[in-house]
Amino acid sequence: MARRKSTNPFPNYVRVREPDKNMLSELIIKAKGDRSLSAFARECGVSPSTLSRLVNKKNNQPCSDDLIDAIAKNVAPGSGVTLEELLEAYGLAMVTFFGAAEEAARGIYLDSSVPSFEQEWAENMSELEKTARQIIQNELLIRGYTIAISEERDVIKIPELPYKADFVLQTNAVKREGLSLWAFDIHSGKHRPILHKLSRMFGAAYLDSPAEHGIKFSLITDQAGEFEEVIKRFQNVAVKDAFSIILVNTFEKYVISEYEIPRINKDVTESIFSKKGIIERGIIT
Secondary structure, eight states: OOOOOOOOSOTTEEEOSOOOHHHHHHHHHHHHTTSOHHHHHHHHTSOHHHHHHHHTTOOSSOOOHHHHHHHHHTOOTTSOOOHHHHHHHHTEEEOOBOTHHHHHHTTOOOOTTSOOHHHHHHHSOOHHHHHHHHHHHHHHHHTTOOEEEESOOEEEOOTTSOEEOSEEEEEGGGGGGTOOEEEEEEEOSSSSOHHHHHHHHHHHHHHSOTGGGTEEEEEEEOOHHHHHHHHHHHTTOOBSSOEEEEEEETTTTEEEEEEEOOBTTOOOOOOTTOHHHHHHTTSOO
């Protein structure tokens, strides 16, 4: 049987904790109603053993987002099980927006013909962007930081050399650096080397400092070779702004490492995505 491609049914949600196995088991039992587990599994498009592991709390890893979506769409009438309850049991929470985005998320744009920022944010992303955003948001929330998606994505604001990040978070994760916003650019490696992008950023930052606007800037890559090259090239360089490069594993969806480029007259601090934090999550030992 061909493996079904994930449809990413909850693009505006991120994982904030591990699934509650007891709660998820109870909800599935209620959701199936009078149907047998096998019949319910067929309607959800999975094998009976898949649901059985969830009901019996034998699953070692979270199930797929698509399965939660399928369960929600096939709940027994009158069961009282809601999508919100399933997502809570699954460990997901909705991403918070602010500014114009916050208004959109609260439903102020009632005219469906007017696309909200939230809708555009969810729809205009490549798969790599979706995965990278999910990884960063999950890693920050798991570590206890607050996040809100900013509609403002301009890292460099001068007209002669503007630079717009792929996404920007308002977060207390950069508070220790005296900043309030964390901008991210996702590097796929398909167009130009990451060193070229960093060099351009350094030049632009000389004219319009992101740090003066309260912004930390990070490049996200899944290319280990380029990540190591950046460390090699910039380990003896210091810059005035807060720049880093983040290496992610897009298959297991976690941050492998972050290299923070040394700052002028600033002490070197340990990345919040440190090995210690990863060990605590049980990703490596």
